[in-house]
Amino acid sequence: xxxxxxQENDLVPSRLFSRVQxxxxxxxxxxxxxxxxxxxxxxxxxxxxxxxxxxxxxxxxEMAAAAGPPPKAAMTAPGAYLAGLHAERMxxxxxxxxxxxxxxxxxxxxxxxxxxxFLFTLSEGDVADATDLAERLADSVPDAALxxxxxxxQDFKRGDYKAAxxxxxxxxxxxxxxxxxxxxxxxxxxxxxDTEGAIAALDPLAQNSxxxxxxxxxxxxxxxxxxxxxxxxxxxxxxxxxxxGGALRLIQALGSLYERTGRKDEAKxxxxxxxxxxxxxxxxxxxxxxxxxxxxxxxxxxxxxxxLAEALFNVASxxxxxxxxxxxxxxxxxxxxxxxxxxxxxxxxxxxxxxxGRGEEAIAIYKTLPKGSxxxxxxxxxxAINLDDMDKTDEALKQLDxxxxxxxxxxxxxxxxxxxxxxxxxxxxxxxxxxxAIDRLPEYEERHWPIFYARxxxxxxxxxxxxxxxxxxxxxxxxxxxxxxxxYLAYSWVEKGVHLERAKDMLERAVExxxxxxFIVDSLGWILxxxxxxxxxxxxxxxxxxxxxxxxxxxxxxxxxxxKAGRHTEARxxxxxxxxxxxxxxxxxxxxxxxxxxxxVTRAGAEDSGS
Numbered sequence: 001x002x003x004x005x006x007q008e009n010d011l012v013p014s015r016l017f018s019r020v021q022x023x024x025x026x027x028x029x030x031x032x033x034x035x036x037x038x039x040x041x042x043x044x045x046x047x048x049x050x051x052x053x054x055x056x057x058x059x060x061x062e063m064a065a066a067a068g069p070p071p072k073a074a075m076t077a078p079g080a081y082l083a084g085l086h087a088e089r090m091x092x093x094x095x096x097x098x099x100x101x102x103x104x105x106x107x108x109x110x111x112x113x114x115x116x117x118f119l120f121t122l123s124e125g126d127v128a129d130a131t132d133l134a135e136r137l138a139d140s141v142p143d144a145a146l147x148x149x150x151x152x153x154q155d156f157k158r159g160d161y162k163a164a165x166x167x168x169x170x171x172x173x174x175x176x177x178x179x180x181x182x183x184x185x186x187x188x189x190x191x192x193x194d195t196e197g198a199i200a201a202l203d204p205l206a207q208n209s210x211x212x213x214x215x216x217x218x219x220x221x222x223x224x225x226x227x228x229x230x231x232x233x234x235x236x237x238x239x240x241x242x243x244x245g246g247a248l249r250l251i252q253a254l255g256s257l258y259e260r261t262g263r264k265d266e267a268k269x270x271x272x273x274x275x276x277x278x279x280x281x282x283x284x285x286x287x288x289x290x291x292x293x294x295x296x297x298x299x300x301x302x303x304x305x306x307x308l309a310e311a312l313f314n315v316a317s318x319x320x321x322x323x324x325x326x327x328x329x330x331x332x333x334x335x336x337x338x339x340x341x342x343x344x345x346x347x348x349x350x351x352x353x354x355x356x357g358r359g360e361e362a363i364a365i366y367k368t369l370p371k372g373s374x375x376x377x378x379x380x381x382x383x384a385i386n387l388d389d390m391d392k393t394d395e396a397l398k399q400l401d402x403x404x405x406x407x408x409x410x411x412x413x414x415x416x417x418x419x420x421x422x423x424x425x426x427x428x429x430x431x432x433x434x435x436x437a438i439d440r441l442p443e444y445e446e447r448h449w450p451i452f453y454a455r456x457x458x459x460x461x462x463x464x465x466x467x468x469x470x471x472x473x474x475x476x477x478x479x480x481x482x483x484x485x486x487x488y489l490a491y492s493w494v495e496k497g498v499h500l501e502r503a504k505d506m507l508e509r510a511v512e513x514x515x516x517x518x519f520i521v522d523s524l525g526w527i528l529x530x531x532x533x534x535x536x537x538x539x540x541x542x543x544x545x546x547x548x549x550x551x552x553x554x555x556x557x558x559x560x561x562x563x564k565a566g567r568h569t570e571a572r573x574x575x576x577x578x579x580x581x582x583x584x585x586x587x588x589x590x591x592x593x594x595x596x597x598x599x600x601v602t603r604a605g606a607e608d609s610g611s
Contacts, residue, residue, distance in 0.1 A: 122330045123330045124329075127337055133147070142170065145175070146327075161188050176315070187304050188304075191304035195226040202218060214314060217249070218311065221301055225303060225307060229257060249310075252287065256298065259291075259297035260299065282374055282377045282378070283378075286373075306339055309335040313332065313342065313348070325355065329352055332352075343376075347365075350365035350366055350382070353365070354382065384400050387399065401417065411437040411438075417433040418437065421433055422458050427461045431458045434451055434455035438451055445478070448478060449485070453482075453484070456469070459471060486507065487507065487519070489506065491503075491507075491527075504528075507520070511524050518548030519548065521540055521541075522553070525540030534561060534565050545558050552581035572595055575594055578591055
């Protein structure tokens with residue numbers, strides 16, 4: 001019996017489970033409305049750069065690396081430039097930066113080359129070379145924001161706050177500058193001891209409601225660094241009131257202030273409220289441990305330098321969420337210049353590397369996260385996932401097993417282990433991993449439904465239906481009307497020829513909840529065909545093919561429906577199309593048979609079609 005038709009991503013509990021960790025970059029500050037930020041981002045990023053932000057499959061990058069351009073030293077400036085563009089399009093940012101630097105060496109007066117080379121060089125973390133390019137650009141393009149910001153950061157780091165302030169003041173009030181310059185100027189003034197001026201510098205952010213949370217957060221941090229506790233607390237609370245669900249960094253900042261002012265009970269209540277809303281988080285473990293042991297509390301920021309680094313990271317994380325990864329990396333690199341020991345910023349950079357298929361480099365960053373950091377556990381988890389992506393599955397599983405032993409109170413390592421084993425069709429081992437996770441749960445809550453769903457899947461695929469069915473039913477008990485569980489269980493019943501009326505009701509509900517999911521629509525069409533409602537089945541299956549035109553099984557199903565409707569020519573067309581979409585060998589053999597002999601049905605809709 002074929003597996004139920006569902007989206008692959010919908011089978012992965014770590015994607016559905018009440019997140020192992022909250023999204024780090026999204027959780028840091030109160031959400032900036034996407035529409036607001038998108039307008040600002042579009043206004044400041046050239047179209048060719050936006051095109052460069054589009055993700056490229058790792059396989060293409062590998063092909064490009066294998067084909068390889070000629071040695072850089074042998075290239076002309078145009079050749080190196082074109083090689084850089086090619087590497088950029090293939091997703092190899094490091095090579096793009098290298099080739100563009102080579103082009104600049106051969107054509108040092110080319111401003112366009114310098115601008116592009118500067119962005120790639122900075123994004124790759126070569127801040128020294130990027131600073132050199134920024135100095136060369138300062139004369140020819142004085143209003144170029146990122147080069148000017150790079151120089152301002154270097155001024156700030158040297159303690160030349162007036163020079164940094166002058167560079168920021170000279171930037172045009174447009175694009176991303178409208179968002180970042182007020183933050184940067186505020187921290188430059190803070191570094192000079194001008195707290196009142198720093199707060200006033202944030203005023204432009206108050207003119208846009210989308211930035212109100214960020215304004216209040218940084219006002220609180222500035223007051224906190226200055227030791228003005230009452231004003232800091234008021235600002236933090238204002239920011240929390242405007243954030244969605246309470247941003248992690250705000251919780252940490254306000255909680256730290258409570259602790260430092262002798263209000264540990266209030267700090268504990270604040271932390272516990274966040275944990276209750278994010279029950280799987282480890283990101284407040286240091287705070288909770290500190291309260292338990294009576295260890296000395298620390299402010300979120302030590303000084304104004306940390307404040308400017310925080311502002312750079314806030315911008316970087318927002319850019320990352322909007323898909324502008326080169327700019328996000330560039331702002332993250334500048335944050336690292338000011339604050340090298342900045343774990344959350346390091347995680348963001350590694351996360352971008354993950355998205356670019358640069359697993360080795362991401363792992364190298366994750367390994368630098370200190371054990372005392374709340375991100376250390378998250379880093380270990382992502383190392384394991386990357387190892388599996390790099391075909392080092394046994395090493396990944398070994399790491400996850402050790403993590404499970406290190407934290408017997410947690411289930412995330414075991415769930416991830418189950419996910420990896422399932423992805424490799426090691427279904428019985430996956431079931432064992434999920435069972436170990438379930439056995440650790442003191443009680444079953446709604447958020448645990450994906451673990452039962454996942455275990456039901458691997459039981460079903462290892463032909464243990466007597467164990468799979470109860471898990472699907474348990475998942476539905478915990479999350480009634482969950483469309484993917486409804487689909488999987490109902491489809492399985494259809495294939496077995498049992499509970500057909502209930503299965504139909506479940507699939508109709510699933511389609512109501514996910515009308516644009518081609519796999520769920522296909523399931524409903526399939527049961528309608530099994531029940532003899534051929535005309536309605538054809539309509540549903542045609543819709544499913546429109547939604548998922550490249551899926552061989554859905555095309556095969558539509559062929560069966562056409563045949564039963566007497567539309568034999570169209571049926572054979574769909575079956576041939578299904579073959580072109582490369583089904584597995586068993587399905588291909590069934591389709592070939594149908595092309596030769598047509599469809600003979602002994603049980604309505606499923607048995608002899610074999611789909």
